[in-house]
Amino acid sequence: MKPIETLRGNFTEAQALQIRQEEHARGNYVNIRRLHSRLLEIEVIHGPRLQVLDVTPQRRLVRESVPACRTPVSGSA
Known part of the structure; x- marks a missing residue:
C-alpha cells in the first residue's frame, strides 16, 4: 500500500467526515482540503505519523539594555 493516498x-461534508473517521479508526492520518466549491482533496497518510517542523517565522521584539548614566552637558553646573 502506498504511504500517501x-x-x-x-x-x-458528511462523506468527507465519514472517510476521516474510518481512516482515523485504522490509525491513519487524514488531511482534507477544499479545492473549489464542491471539489475536495482528501490525503490519507498510512503508517506512522510524520513529524512536521514548524518553520513559520515569528516576530520578536529585542530590547537592548540602555545604560542609566547621564553625561553632563559642557557648560552646565
Whole structure:
C-alpha cells in the first residue's frame, strides 16, 4: 500500500467526515482540503505519523539594555 493516498471528488461534508473517521479508526492520518466549491482533496497518510517542523517565522521584539548614566552637558553646573 502506498504511504500517501489522494482522493479527489465531489464529496459532501458528511462523506468527507465519514472517510476521516474510518481512516482515523485504522490509525491513519487524514488531511482534507477544499479545492473549489464542491471539489475536495482528501490525503490519507498510512503508517506512522510524520513529524512536521514548524518553520513559520515569528516576530520578536529585542530590547537592548540602555545604560542609566547621564553625561553632563559642557557648560552646565
